[in-house]
Amino acid sequence: MMVWAAIAVTAFGCYAMKLLGLSVPAAVLERPLVRRVAALVPIAALAALIALQTFADGHTLALDARAAGLAAAVVALLLRAPFLVVVAAAVVVTAAVRALTG
Template sequence: MSVWIAIAVTAVGCYLVKLAGLLVPGDVLERPLVRRLAALVPVALLAALTAEQTFGAAGSLTVDARAAGLAAGALALVLRAPFLIVVAAAVLVTAGVRAIGG
């Protein structure tokens, strides 16, 4: 039963956050600082998700083949490679490290 309570609380919380966003005056949203912060929120969330998926395993910090793949993808980005090349480099390095490691 506690799962359904968690689902209900989450649903109500999401609705209240959406309602709070609708109640914010328009002039507040047009401020340059608010606009810059709003533009950075998706980047920060994606970076946090990437870090959690790369270095987290069973509630602990883990460095494995995924970290090597992330480094290869980051290097490809620094070298301004096209997106598909970035993904391919990350996949190939991750697979290679896993194959070498056993």
């Protein structure tokens, strides 16, 4: 029963947040600072997700093949490689490091 209560509370919370976002006046949304922050929030969220998926292993910090793959992707990005090349480089390096270590 607690699971359904948690689902209902979460659904209501999501709906309330959506409604709150829709009720913000247009004058507030057109301010330069708000526009800059709104443009940077998805980038920060994606960076946080990447960091968690790369360096976290449960409750511990891990430096393994995922970090090597991320480093390869960063190098490919710095060389201005196309997106598919960036992804392929990360995959190949991660697989190679995992194969070598074990």
